[in-house]
Amino acid sequence: MSSPEPSTPTWTPGDFEHPNQDLRRSMIIALVFAYTLSTLAVVLRILARKVTGSQLFMDDYLIIVALIFKYACSSGVVVLLFNGMGSHITMIPAKNLAVYFQLGFANNFIYTGCIAFIKYSILALYKRLFAVRHMTIAVNVMFGFVTLWVVGVYVAGALLCIPTKKFWDQSVEGACLDPAKFYYGLQIPNILSDLILLIMPMRVVWTLPIPKSQKALLSGVFLVGGLTLIFDIFRLNAMIRLVEQGPDITYNQVPVIVWTCIEAAVGITAACLPNLRPLFKLGHRNFWSQISSSKNVSEISDRTLVGSTHPGCTVTSTITSNHKKSDSYTVRQTFEMPRYEDYKDEKAVERV
Template sequence: MASPFTPAELATMHPNDSRVTEIYWVYSVPIAAAILSTGLRLFSKHLGRNGIHLDDYLITVATICLIGQCASGLGYGPPHGMGRHVIYVSEYDKMMVRAGDFVFSHFYDLALVFVKLGILAFYWRVFVHPIFRKIVLAAAAFIIAWGIGITVTLFLVCRPLRAYWDRTVDGTCLTIVTFTYFTNISNLITDIWIFLMPVPMIWQLQLQAKKKLLLSLIFCIGLATCVVSSLRLTVVLGHGSPNFTWYYVPLGAYSVFEPLGGILCTNLPIIWHMMRKRKASLPHCNSASKTTSSGGHTPTIGSSSRRSRLAIALGLTSHDRTQNGSRMQTNVDNADTAQGDWEQLESMEHIAQPDPKIWATIEVEEDGPSEPLPPGMKRTVWNVRR
């Protein structure tokens, strides 16, 4: 049987060449990062007593899919020759690498679907604009249909299915490279669309321009996953290379860091906000908050707080979303403001005395004999309209 490699290509393949260490790092780091960030997200929301929402469940499922993706890469990869040149790998190990790629691809698709749905669920929770919510529902429906289509196609890619990884089985298969190109291009388009969706809504919030810009940058950080997806496209050709045990390594690396980027972009802002909220509840922070509120600034409650819900969710404002927190802060601010107004009115007492033709002055006497008051003290006086 003729070799699929040219003499020049065979000259570059050495038996000691190995990417095994790279594989272990590529698949171990995302597992740790995903578990740590999602765990901190759930723990932070527990501390903040904000409750667990749909987006938290979806990101948790995405994290589980990413762990399964990395575990399949570690289990089917290095033990069966992945990271070495294919000419030095046995036929059985080649079959196991292809079987691992089949399992890996399913976890990859599911991780992407649940990450996107988690981001869309977060949009639904923080934005209340009806038109925007319809756009979110339409995007979610497309992502679900895309995930179902990719999963079903992957199960039907070869007839019989075993022909996908066992080359000794006679069967017909779709062109894998074409299928992978379609997956990546459609995935890249939806990534760009999802991460740019909230930008117009952010600039309609009642916030300072620098906070709007900061919010936009937080969401545009998610575009880094689009860069990873674009880089993944550049190595898709390796998916069809005869030396697949060698070229699967960079393809697998981009495949795990793409959903990991989406998970981190949704987890880190929430962790940051919850930690700031926890820090603000400490005694020294509360005293600093009182000092700030005594300047006469009163938080806005009602429709403006709904419009600023995204900023509150990401910690760009110090006011709590909970009714108790809002009421307590409002009472403190109103009390401080009322105290300042009262002192100002007392300072004007000698300027504007009540008109005796309209108002009658009554002194309130306590039960018992009247006693002289200490110096500097006054009896309680009421001005009553005649």
């Protein structure tokens, strides 16, 4: 006669063979969301350039680099899923646990690189759109601030444990920094810089000679980046809670990684949104026909301004010969979004 089936499971919920599926499910959803949203945003941004017939600008190249870092970060999370994420740390084989912590060590650098290039892209966009002295100075100062933050995080990350191997092998003699202090040092400058990036264009936008409703709409486009700021704060809170929950990192770390994936994806999307305007202005024309015909836009003479996309007005005129070539080139690029100096010189252009 066979023995009765046990009424309780013979495995520990969250062990290596039977990881917590609820935790893993939330991680997989965040991964799919991050991959899809960030990729779609960058693809639409490049497509918008195709529609306007313009070349890629420096801010476009920088956001592509950020997307590459994002892919690297998310791919690392996929590896974590197969090496103990959602399992209790005491149940994970030593070789898998070493891989888990090695990826955790590398992620400090990959995540920081992704966020830095998102910020660089936004700053390059501001410099291109708002060609006024105080904005140029502000962009240069913020570029330096972000660069110092990256250098600081990379140096601190490299010295988290001395020797470095102790980070993933606790049997090695040495010492490690307090992780809570490292997390504060990582996230507080990140949150501060995001807040400054949000308010930087507001002064310029609200001095433009356009209706208040359009100023509010344009401000809203830039303020979408505030979502990134919110996720920054959630991520910092999750990181501090992780430290307080004890050493079972592989089981408790899921919320931190979820917020990390979402923060970077939303940051890339927010950086791309101001560049997607041409895709919403295709009108009644067929989408693919618009893309095909846009090839001819690049052949327009530098001396001609056709269908300027200044909010609230459409201008068709010719720039006089005393305008510099660089100025006419700038005006031609306003199919995407007008520069501040274009608004300032709008009346002069219309009088010609």
